[in-house]
Amino acid sequence: VEEGDVASPFGARIESRNGVARIALTGELDMSTVPELEHHLGMCQADGATAIVVDLRDLGFVDSSGLHAFVRARTDAEANGHRLHLVGASRAAQRVFELTETEFLIEEPAPIEG
Amino acid sequence: VSSPQIKLPATGQSFRHDVLAYRGDEDFVDRTGSFIQDALSNDEPIMVVVSRNKIDLLRDAVGDDARNVRFADMSSVGRNPARIIPAWAAFVQEQAPSGRMFRGVGEPIWAGRTPEELVECERHEALLNVAFGDGPAWWLACPYDLDSLDPVITEKAERNHPSILDRDCRRQNPSYLGTRSFVEPFDAPLSPPPATVDEVTFGSGTTDGPSPSDVRRFVRDAASARGLRSERLDDLVLAASEATANSVQHGGGKGSVRVWSTASTIVCEVVDAGRFDDPLVGRLRPSGAATSGHGVWIIHHLCDLVQIRTFVDSSVVRMHVYAS
Numbered sequence: 485v486e487e488g489d490v491a492s493p494f495g496a497r498i499e500s501r502n503g504v505a506r507i508a509l510t511g512e513l514d515m516s517t518v519p520e521l522e523h524h525l526g527m528c529q530a531d532g533a534t535a536i537v538v539d540l541r542d543l544g545f546v547d548s549s550g551l552h553a554f555v556r557a558r559t560d561a562e563a564n565g566h567r568l569h570l571v572g573a574s575r576a577a578q579r580v581f582e583l584t585e586t587e588f589l590i591e592e593p594a595p596i597e598g
Numbered sequence: 599v600s601s602p603q604i605k606l607p608a609t610g611q612s613f614r615h616d617v618l619a620y621r622g623d624e625d626f627v628d629r630t631g632s633f634i635q636d637a638l639s640n641d642e643p644i645m646v647v648v649s650r651n652k653i654d655l656l657r658d659a660v661g662d663d664a665r666n667v668r669f670a671d672m673s674s675v676g677r678n679p680a681r682i683i684p685a686w687a688a689f690v691q692e693q694a695p696s697g698r699m700f701r702g703v704g705e706p707i708w709a710g711r712t713p714e715e716l717v718e719c720e721r722h723e724a725l726l727n728v729a730f731g732d733g734p735a736w737w738l739a740c741p742y743d744l745d746s747l748d749p750v751i752t753e754k755a756e757r758n759h760p761s762i763l764d765r766d767c768r769r770q771n772p773s774y775l776g777t778r779s780f781v782e783p784f785d786a787p788l789s790p791p792p793a794t795v796d797e798v799t800f801g802s803g804t805t806d807g808p809s810p811s812d813v814r815r816f817v818r819d820a821a822s823a824r825g826l827r828s829e830r831l832d833d834l835v836l837a838a839s840e841a842t843a844n845s846v847q848h849g850g851g852k853g854s855v856r857v858w859s860t861a862s863t864i865v866c867e868v869v870d871a872g873r874f875d876d877p878l879v880g881r882l883r884p885s886g887a888a889t890s891g892h893g894v895w896i897i898h899h900l901c902d903l904v905q906i907r908t909f910v911d912s913s914v915v916r917m918h919v920y921a922s
Contacts, residue, residue: 493811514810515843545814547839548892555889579836583899586886 496524505533510542513550521550525557534566540590541572551580554589611699611735615726616768617759618741619752623655626741629765630703631659633739637701638663644701645689647672647682648741649708676706679715679722680898683729683881686738694734702738707755709746712862714918715903716751717786723758727777728877739763780877783908788916791867795858796820800842801851813842813855817866820857826864826919833900834919838866840893841915845870849913859921863902867916874908 494517495510505528513521528536538557540546554570561568570590573581581587618633620626630646634656637644645668646656653671657664668689676682686702693700706719723740730736740759742752756762760774798816801807808816817838821831838855845853849872856867880894894915898904903918 512811512814514839515846516810545836545839547836547843548896549843551892552889555887559887576832576836579832580896583896584886584892585883588886 503534506537508539512545514547515549518549518553537569539572540577543574543577546577613730614737616739616761616763617756618739618763621745627655627659642699646703648705679718700736705741795856797856799854814839824859824864837897837900837917840896841868844893848872863918863920869914872913
């Protein structure tokens with residue numbers, strides 16, 4: 485019987501509309517895949533996004549390298565003047581935010597509809 | 599500072615780390631209860647981290663005033679002894695701005711501690727002096743039960759405390775070791791791994807050897823095969839991932855991971871050629887804006903016991919998740 489999440493490669497799906505870029509992450513975010521995330525963040529910034537939304541709901545794994553990338557992205561956003569929202573933390577993401585007491589990085593979950 | 603029950607020598611306002619040796623539960627309640635009531639009558643906030651059973655005894659003894667005492671269960675806070683300093687640091691950070699004295703009671707060692715845990719507990723007691731010695735003034739008393747503990751344990755424990763809190767006086771401890779030994783990394787011996795372990799070596803992951811993802815898969819499979827399940831399995835996989843990332847970034851770029859188990863614990867060990875020079879590594883929470891330094895902190899908070907060593911030509915992070 486297979487236990488836990490099946491390892492999957494890191495992926496980022498990007499949609500851009502009205503200056504808002506949405507990056508949905510999948511798979512495993514660690515020191516080997518952080519550069520890929522930072523590449524996408526840099527592209528969105530270069531395209532003049534006024535807001536970048538990083539969706540973490542399908543992120544199967546994230547460690548402190550990923551956390552540090554989020555912290556740097558926040559600093560970049562403040563310096564550059566665009567908004568950065570981390571939304572929809574998966575269980576794996578939530579665990580890392582809790583362990584490091586950095587829950588402030590993630591937005592409150594949207595109220596459940598219906 | 600004067601107090602009704604305990605006469606204090608005229609010391610400067612600094613961190614006090616006292617050993618409080620007692621004999622049995624009744625003596626514990628008497629001595630520790632006095633220390634607590636003394637704090638309360640001086641309006642000094644106090645946090646007491648002892649076993650659940652002793653919290654109950656102290657609540658009964660202190661009575662209504664117990665509502666002004668913050669209690670925490672040492673078997674949870676200090677299951678991994680490396681998590682005790684973070685708990686005290688949070689309390690200090692909260693209390694120090696008021697400028698008033700505050701106190702703690704912490705009993706990290708009890709009769710059921712394993713030999714491996716005892717080594718880490720002693721290390722913890724010694725590191726308290728490093729972590730808080732130069733900080734704000736507060737007063738921590740560490741009870742040790744002479745009736746239930748091996749005299750070798752209490753003797754070693756005493757040497758990590760700058761002063762001794764007796765029934766009616768507080769005095770300097772002539773056998774206190776000081777903090778000089780902390781210029782060298784911790785190299786207390788580790789028991790050798792068993793003959794049969796699962797092992798994999800890793801490199802930077804770009805050109806040679808398994809990627810970080812492959813290493814996690816290896817740990818997941820090896821620990822799963824040894825009975826680890828669900829969240830505990832995820833915890834060990836994340837801890838192992840942090841340790842291997844540490845090796846790649848700070849430990850010479852490569853290392854090896856071993857997994858084994860005993861009747862009571864599942865162990866994952868990461869060995870590399872690095873050094874742990876900071877004695878408090880992973881025990882002081884990095885700020886929320888930090889972009890490094892969370893790795894060992896996370897490991898300590900995920901595992902039931904962590905043994906970190908730096909030997910002549912290698913460093914070891916041995917992580918335990920208990921079977922129950």
